[in-house]
Amino acid sequence: MAQIVLGVNALCFAAGALAQDKSQDPARDPAQAEAKTGLDYTVRIDAPRNLRELLENNLDLMRWRGNARMDLEQLQRLVRVAPEQVKTLIATEGYYTPQVSAGLDTSGSKPVARVIVEPGQPVNVTDVDIELRGFAAADKGTGSTTAPLDAAALRTTWTLPVGERFRTADWEGAKRGLLRRVTQTRFPRAQLLDSSATVDPDKHSAVLKVVLDSGPEVRLGALKIEGLKRYPASIIENLNQIHPGDEYSEATLQALQGRLQDTGYFSTVEVSADMSSVLSEQIGDLNQGQGPQQSAATGPTTLPVLVRVSENKRKNLSLGVGYSTNTGARLQANYDDLFVFGKRMKSSVLYEQKRQSARTDFYWPTTSNGYSNSLGGGYKREDLEGQITRTTDITAKRSWGSPLLERTLTLAALTEQVTIEGDTEPTSRVKSVPLTFSITKRALDSLVLPTRGYVANAQLGGALLPVLTDEKFVRLYLHGVAYKPVGPSGTLIVRGEFGAVGSGDKAGVPSTFLFRAGGDQSVRGYAYQELGVPVGNAITGGRYLFTASAEYDWWFKPPYGAAIFYDAGNAADNFSDLKPKVGYGIGARWRSPVGPLAVDVARGQAVKKVRLHFSLGFTF
Numbered sequence: 001m002a003q004i005v006l007g008v009n010a011l012c013f014a015a016g017a018l019a020q021d022k023s024q025d026p027a028r029d030p031a032q033a034e035a036k037t038g039l040d041y042t043v044r045i046d047a048p049r050n051l052r053e054l055l056e057n058n059l060d061l062m063r064w065r066g067n068a069r070m071d072l073e074q075l076q077r078l079v080r081v082a083p084e085q086v087k088t089l090i091a092t093e094g095y096y097t098p099q100v101s102a103g104l105d106t107s108g109s110k111p112v113a114r115v116i117v118e119p120g121q122p123v124n125v126t127d128v129d130i131e132l133r134g135f136a137a138a139d140k141g142t143g144s145t146t147a148p149l150d151a152a153a154l155r156t157t158w159t160l161p162v163g164e165r166f167r168t169a170d171w172e173g174a175k176r177g178l179l180r181r182v183t184q185t186r187f188p189r190a191q192l193l194d195s196s197a198t199v200d201p202d203k204h205s206a207v208l209k210v211v212l213d214s215g216p217e218v219r220l221g222a223l224k225i226e227g228l229k230r231y232p233a234s235i236i237e238n239l240n241q242i243h244p245g246d247e248y249s250e251a252t253l254q255a256l257q258g259r260l261q262d263t264g265y266f267s268t269v270e271v272s273a274d275m276s277s278v279l280s281e282q283i284g285d286l287n288q289g290q291g292p293q294q295s296a297a298t299g300p301t302t303l304p305v306l307v308r309v310s311e312n313k314r315k316n317l318s319l320g321v322g323y324s325t326n327t328g329a330r331l332q333a334n335y336d337d338l339f340v341f342g343k344r345m346k347s348s349v350l351y352e353q354k355r356q357s358a359r360t361d362f363y364w365p366t367t368s369n370g371y372s373n374s375l376g377g378g379y380k381r382e383d384l385e386g387q388i389t390r391t392t393d394i395t396a397k398r399s400w401g402s403p404l405l406e407r408t409l410t411l412a413a414l415t416e417q418v419t420i421e422g423d424t425e426p427t428s429r430v431k432s433v434p435l436t437f438s439i440t441k442r443a444l445d446s447l448v449l450p451t452r453g454y455v456a457n458a459q460l461g462g463a464l465l466p467v468l469t470d471e472k473f474v475r476l477y478l479h480g481v482a483y484k485p486v487g488p489s490g491t492l493i494v495r496g497e498f499g500a501v502g503s504g505d506k507a508g509v510p511s512t513f514l515f516r517a518g519g520d521q522s523v524r525g526y527a528y529q530e531l532g533v534p535v536g537n538a539i540t541g542g543r544y545l546f547t548a549s550a551e552y553d554w555w556f557k558p559p560y561g562a563a564i565f566y567d568a569g570n571a572a573d574n575f576s577d578l579k580p581k582v583g584y585g586i587g588a589r590w591r592s593p594v595g596p597l598a599v600d601v602a603r604g605q606a607v608k609k610v611r612l613h614f615s616l617g618f619t620f
Helices: 049-058 072-091 151-156 168-183 250-262 276-287
Strands: 004-006 042-046 099-105 112-118 124-133 191-200 205-213 218-226 266-273 301-311 315-324 328-340 343-352 355-363 372-384 387-402 405-420 427-432 435-444 453-463 473-486 490-503 533-535 538-540 544-557 560-572 581-592 595-604 609-616
Touching: 042 049, 049 072, 049 112, 072 099, 072 112, 124 151, 151 168, 168 191, 168 205, 250 266, 250 301, 315 609, 387 538, 544 581, 560 595, 581 609
Parallel strands: 042 112, 124 205, 218 301
Antiparallel strands: 004 191, 099 112, 191 205, 266 301, 315 328, 328 343, 343 355, 355 372, 372 387, 387 405, 405 427, 405 435, 435 453, 453 473, 473 490, 490 544, 533 538, 544 560, 560 581, 581 595, 595 609
């Protein structure tokens, strides 16, 4: 019985690793090859599709075509060694008993090298032995108060189980994945002590063994901050939700890193457990002749939370240009000062074809209770569907929570001037002091490129007191979007909106708090904010809103995809008048590094027009 034992670094294959005299290698020094055309020949590989691509990318017969030093003698040698190369290559795909033949036909004007591959029956995994060392000891009264490691659950996540074809890439990936899952919580110093794959080609079986050592169980300690020069440590300390003694968790450290990065005070942020003390102990053990492994039997190790930051420049000016199918061409200037009377100041001037604005906000450092407070004011002008709106506001905002569950309380004092084209009373003025509570729940596999999960937002507010307010009103707005994978390369996206405003007189409600529909993120096939209540020659906001959308994205060649969609919705002053306007079409998708890029061509059923829509990024 023939067996092949593959160790920890087994199957490290190099296509040119055949024992041969370098002087016979037709490409031993391509840089110094003679400037002449080598022997022109054709290679035909008869093999299953998945193996053919592997061979075309790695066989010497393919790699050295067009080499200036190639001649008939060299070609014959490459044909002779091709079968052994093929066997070595396709073994990485789990085929250990192939039938391979290679020949050279020189009867025509151009030599033809042909390689025929019958891969045979693949090797499948017949047994997996995952040995865990050190983990159990940490659960038997040696200082750990946490729940025992769920070894059974860990083994079920093994990605190369019994019955699967044994591929080298899958074998290496399964080991990396197992170690990755262990090191994410409690045992960041876990390491792979040994691994082996015993392959029996005659029985087409592979027996796998992995030995994993836990290393010390780790708890998180106090903050250790490096890199602060201009800003106080409280900016970091107030955002820290890690308590000394908490279990090590990579997700917890990443959450703190994300909160610090979002402050804008730092150009780079790195949050980690300070492993220097563990490394010092391991070096000491080695100097004393002890082994390098430190099991969890020694009890939990407390490590400081190391925060390394590089501060942003205090003052920053940026300019930007862009284009949106909603509001047209855009020119924007932003100015940030990170320390104005201990506050962060952000100001911006925006010019778009349909919207212009200027705004300045001051942000207080996040408090130890996790609250982020801001105060600001601005001016905005919009020219949409025959209605020109000018709004001036002063806004105070408090935010708290996390990106997964975010809450915001906003108090605004605003004045608004509205001019409606063709109305009997073309200009009206409104003042209001609304208070709004917003809550957003995110459960996504990615905040930038989501493919699974959902986001839901609810807003409840209004102007309930007759203080600097022309008309009391209450407002409800609900918005949700869900992502569901469909098959190996598809994603179903479902979206919906509902809004309602209650008031005695709609004329006293700021148009900012009324509803309109249409555009890239609403009902495609219609212009931005085109769907609403007709007044004179304009379209104005309504008391009620309803939109719904279903979209299927097919990722035929990731990160590129195509989409089909169907949207419906409308805005009206009466619930009974919410007769949906329909839009449908097709689109192109690209998962860019900064978010999904979407280009859609949609037909608006009610207007009988085709419209192009363009959007970049996922916003909610």
